[in-house]
Amino acid sequence: MAKFARKRGKDSPAISTASLPDIIFMLLFFFMVVTVMRDATIMVDVVTPKATELDKLEKKSLVNYIYVGKPKEKYQTKAGTNARMQLGDKFATLSDIPLFLEKHRTKINEGQRGGIKTSLRVDEDVTMGIVSDIKTALRKAGQLLINYSAKPKTE
Amino acid sequence: MAKKSARDRMSNEVNAGSMADIAFLLLIFFLVTTTIAEDKGILAKLPPWSEDEPDITKLKKRNVYSVLVNADDQLLVRGELTSIENLKDDTKVFINNPDDRPDMAEAPTKAIVSLKHDRGTKYNTYLNVYNELQAAYSELRNDLAERKYGKLYEYCDREQRKTIRNAIPLIISEAEPSSFGEEN
Secondary structure, eight states: OHHHHHHHHSOOOOOOOTTHHHHHHHHHHHHHHHOOOOOSOOOEEOOOOEESSOEEOOOGGGEEEEEEEEEOGGGHHHHOSSOEEEETTEEEOGGGHHHHHHHHHHTSOGGGGGGOEEEEEEOTTSBHHHHHHHHHHHHHTTOOEEEEEOEEOOO | OHHHHHHHHSOOSOOOTTHHHHHHHHHHHHHHHOOOOOOEEEEEEOOOOOSSOOOOTTSOGGGEEEEEEOTTOOEEETTEEEOHHHHHHHHHHHHHOTTOOTTSOSSTTTOEEEEEEBTTSBHHHHHHHHHHHHHHHHHHHHHHHHHHHSSOGGGSOHHHHHHHHHHSOOOEEEOOOBOOSOOO
8 A cells, every 4th residue: 555655646747748739630630621611702691591301411512502682781882782692702693593503513523413402592581582583593494403501490 | 079069969850849839720720710511401302494384273172282471471271371380280181181081182192282472472481381391291201100110211221211202202382473572
């Protein structure tokens, strides 16, 4: 017993911090991999509605985004205050949709083109007129898989 | 000789003490810029475009569950004003028709939910309604999966899912919107 007591009495050695950088690097790499850099600045205000029947959007490269909402304040002089659609990084009209889809489609190799989805990120206060126009345009362009972007509902 | 000893005194190891700080800096940068992919949403499949109007006269009236949403975000289900809270349960009863009522669907495979909205309907309302309809179907599928295979639909394998999907196909037909309401 005395043996143990003597041992405990001694100063414990300092914890080595040599592996700290490695741990931090590990975290760093995790975040680097997870990070998706926004490729477009969003010029419309979008607050997506809440819903319960949510599916995850997988394969980010197969997804193209259509934003619909009121233009942000600094764009309102140019774009007005009515709900507008944003494709890529500019305001667009319905006639721009086929070209936008085609541009995205060419970037994807042929085998995967059937899985292309369009994510509609629409503000909850927008009226359905513009949304159903977009849906009609998507149907005409043959883009049938869509995803109404929504947030999970917390009870 | 003096020269040599001077070189000896120089350590030829880079001080790695600040490595952690640099890594921290980068880490914080990525932490701030990261938006953890919160991309979730309701999947939907649009019908292919066709010029001519679909013929709905062939459908039996009892199989059609018409849901109308007007520009004031009110809900009219089969001619009756209801609220969104009841929509899911009513839809489930309609599709399943447990009491074999003559005014409800003959079979889940024949049930058709027809959704019509106005151009002035709020997107939020529309999506809520759509969500409830989809929830009704997924609950029915879960019930069937539970009864048949003893597990939830999402845990079933491909073959089992297909069986269930065939037994309870999700048919939500959307009509061209009316245009009474004001748009923004």
